[in-house]
Amino acid sequence: MTASTMRTGTTGPLLLGVRHHGPGSARAVRAALDAAGPTAVLIEGPPEGDALLPLAADERMSPPVALLAHAVDDPGRASFWPMAEFSPEWVAIRWALAHGAEVRFIDLPATHTLAMAKDPTWRDGEGEEADGGDTDGQGYGLRVDPIAVLAETAGYDDPERWWEDVIEHRGTGAAPNGPPGAGDLGPGAGEPDPLAVFSGLADAMAALRETYGHGGHDRDLVREAHMRLQLRAARKAHGDGVAVVCGAWHVPALAEKTTVTADRALLKGLPKVRTDVTWVPWTHRRLARHSGYGAGIDSPGWYGHLFSAPDRPVERWMTKVAGLLRDEDRTVSSAHVIEAVRLAGTLAAMRGRPLAGLTETVDAVRAVMCEGSDVPLGLITDRLIIGDALGEVPDSAPAVPLQRDLTRLQRTLRLKPEALERELDLDLRKDTDAARSRLLHRLRLLGVDWGEPSGGRAGTGTFREGWRLRWEPELHVKVAEAGVWGTTVLAAATARARADAASATALAEITALAERCLLAGLPDALPVVMRALADRAALDADVGHLAQALPALARSLRYGDVRSTDTAALAKVATGLALRICVGLPPACTGLDADGADEMRGHLDAVHTAVRLLPGTADGSGDTGEDVTARWAAVLHRLAARDSVPGVIRGRAARLLLDDGRLAPDEAARLMGLALSPGTPPAGAAAWIEGFVGGGTSHPGGGMLLVHDERLLGLVDAWLTGVPAEAFTDVLPLLRRTFSAYEPGVRRTLGELVRRGPSPQGPSRAGAAPPGFAAGLDERRADAVLPLLRLLLGAAGDDDNELLGAGR
Known part of the structure; x- marks a missing residue:
């Protein structure tokens, strides 16, 4: 047969x-x-x-x-x-x-x-x-x-x-x-x-x-x-x-x-x-993927249209496209639809096809409705050719208990899974939004990444929390995997947190876990995590590890109150870590190479931000917080004045003290003058400048200090103009890294200040006129750049007369 x-x-x-x-x-x-x-x-x-x-x-x-x-x-x-x-x-x-x-x-x-x-x-x-x-x-x-x-x-x-x-x-x-x-x-x-x-x-x-x-x-x-x-x-x-x-x-x-x-x-x-x-x-987007759990269909939305259209599929498709573009406030008339249908049919006939296919309709839409632009065509591809359909399954379908509890919570909190990514803004002062936040954090702890936080919490805290939500089909597998931890989201997240605390080896891992427990509202898991944290912190003497662990604890203390969480035990551990850092940081900052100094500067920024978030440090209430703040300020003073500490750390310590009002401007200028004195090697001076005015995790806008303080700018300018020629090449990469991190507007303003020279009224702060500025242009130094200009501009010959005075 x-x-x-x-x-x-x-x-x-x-x-x-x-x-x-x-x-x-x-x-x-x-x-x-x-x-x-x-x-x-x-x-x-x-x-x-x-x-x-x-x-x-x-x-x-x-x-x-x-x-x-x-x-x-x-x-x-x-x-x-x-x-x-x-x-x-x-x-x-x-x-x-x-x-x-x-x-x-x-x-x-x-x-x-x-x-x-x-x-x-x-x-x-x-x-x-x-x-x-x-x-x-x-x-x-x-x-x-x-x-x-x-x-x-x-x-x-x-x-x-x-x-x-x-x-x-x-x-x-x-x-x-x-x-x-x-x-x-x-x-x-x-x-x-x-x-x-x-x-x-x-x-x-x-x-x-x-x-x-x-x-x-x-x-x-x-x-x-x-x-x-x-x-x-x-x-x-x-x-x-x-x-x-x-x-x-x-x-x-x-x-x-x-x-x-x-x-x-x-x-x-x-x-x-x-x-x-x-x-x-399932989703149309997953059908359109060729790997993983996808089915390898390039155009599921188009295929769905071909299957459901009773007749005249091209005309009906063009009508859908026109409706989508109109919803996006683009001008599309019936004449556009008619002309697009005609063009698609003509293209199909020229290409020997029985009916206009997706290629012909896309070409026609691009030419007629999108005016040749691929930007609106991308929207059509995303919304119609691929589509955003998400299927539904009845409750009678078998499911693990954890999935059923998640479905119940989604309905209670009105968080419907959707295939399209959407932004969710939560106000944690509202009960429903706070419950939504706890659910999303618990799922993330379980490895079910339905939501991703959008934007970090910087500064002194907020009652708002942003999320990006998108439900992917394989999350059902993640839920099934998480089902081994419990039959409800709360029980599973609690069991997972306890297990992670027992298996964590790094101090930073446990502190991050403590923060996640507070965000997820897991009071039964927090004592286990805190015991593991206290044990690990007592045994870990590495200042770098302690510095990595403190920021997560400080954030937890700061934002735990928004969720009405008791953080007394956490505050005790965080204060102990901060005090241990104050004792061990000065010795740890000596004898470092360049890479180690850069890493320690990052720890310095992180700890400084964390100390400011500890309870009692913001408004002066709480003896413990005040004690930590005073100890930390004393540590920064020692670092700024100790010659054995790398320049990048000394400069950063001075900058942090200046920004907090714990270092007088005159004293900051004195420290800069010492760091940039002729007796300091150029590389060490450049490193100090990098620490003082360079960007960082807590001070990304370091250049603004030079914009508003002409005296400090003058000190930098005077030192830079005095760097010997043989040393300038060595310090140039570090200086370039420092100043290239500034915003374009800051760099432009600094350039204008240097070109203009000191203001007629004198420097912005009390004192003598800043050195390094000239009343007029130094023609000899300006003409020294002519060979380079000739090379860049491609000017032929040795006669530079036509370039002389070009910049005057």
Whole structure:
């Protein structure tokens, strides 16, 4: 029995070879099932999902959705079988349920596929993903692309365009006389025989399988053996009234005559793992991805339109595009729509296509509605060609207890999962927003990154919190993985925090965990974390580690009050860390090389910011905070005055004291004068300048100090002009790093100040006029740059007369 005769429906089962997620294939499957009326429908998919198939008829089930199978003992090992409204498998399932036909899956069970994904013996495909996907002739993971071979045979240079012309445009208004190659797979659209296209496609795939075998995938042989066994069992129960919907690549293998013994031999000894299966929502954006859990469809929104449009798909599509552009306040009239439809049709005729495809419609929209711009076209691609659809699954679908609790919380807090990224601004003074914040922080602690904080909390705190939310389908896997920690989000987050505290090895890890516990509102986990923090802090004598740990504790103390959290124990630990840093920091800052000094300067900035956030330091209330602040100021004074400390640290300490009002301007000028004196090596002086006026985590605008204090600017200018020529090259990189970090406006203002010289009224602060400024231009020094200018401008000859005075 040949592959073609098996598809006629007169003898043997009805083998319907499809391309997954193809609207043309979906329409053809529906027409074939209506014509043949089988009593059983077999579908390529995991048999563990058979019990879930009736849910497809639930009115609350809205595609795109996916079957999720994951290992019971390792939920992170998972596979998806996505289905959209235009997927042939989904159409076949809905048809069978509506007509009372038996429907079940016949692919290799997930218990084997999940185990094989971790077994190197079965990793025989290049780039293959454990996503439940199938090599259906699309070339995913195949060493040969069957569609590309067929398209090349038909004279096409684009496999996607060939498939769209021959299959996807069937029944959408294509002319009966299709493009070259269309007749090879059966009659064009409008022909009476709904099975002809499957017969032609089966013959084409049979020829390819004769040439290329299994395409380089041994696993396909095992899958096809299992499908043949399931097909035999169905035929015993239903005779020839059986229809099979599978990837077109598998049709020749299912039509092949083999023995039961041979097929069972291929399945013998396969690895196994216990699995659970459920339905989960899917998105068009995930369908459009070729890796991970995606299905590799470039234009799911366009495919969905082709499947749902009853007629005139191009006209209806252009109307959708016009509506979207109008919603974005772009001027699009009915005349634009008419002209775009005409242009798309003309382009299709010029290119020999039966109907305008996505390429023609995009070209027409760009030319007519977007005026040649790709900017609005990007919006059309994102919203319509790809689409932002997110499926829904009824509550009756199986789910882990943690997922059910999360769903309940999402409804209670009115946080609906959405495929599009959206901003969420929370006011923590409101009960609902505070609860939303706790939920998002608990999920992040569990590794379920539904929300990402947008913007950090800088300065002295805020009652507002920003989030970026986007729900991705694989988060269902993350929720299943987190289910081992508890049956509710609160219980799971608490258990996870306790476990992380017990396993953390670095002090900074525990302090960060303490901060997350406060943000997430986990009072039962905080005592365990605090004990681990106290133990680790007592044993860690590294000042760098203590400095890394303190900022997270200070933030926790500052913002814990917003959530009405008791932070007394945390305050005690934070104060102890700060005092230990005050004792150990001066010795730790001596004898450092350049890299170590830069790292320590970062610690200095972080600790300074943290000390200012400790309780009692902002308004003078609280003896403990005042004591820490005074101790810290004393440490900065010692660092600023100690010659054995690297210049970058001494300069930073002086700057921090000056900004806090604990160092008089005259004293700051004196320290700068000492650091920039002729007796200081140029490299050491440049490092001091980097620390004093360079940017940092707590002082990103260091250049503004020079803008507003001409005396300090004069000191820098005088030192810079006095650097010996042989040393200038050595200090130039450090100076460039310092001043290039300034904002462009600050650099421009400093340049104008230096060019202008001192103000007629004298310096902005009391004292003598700053040195280093000149009343007029030094022509000799200005002319020294002429050779460089000639090189940059490409001026020929040695005569510089024409350049003399160019800058005067």
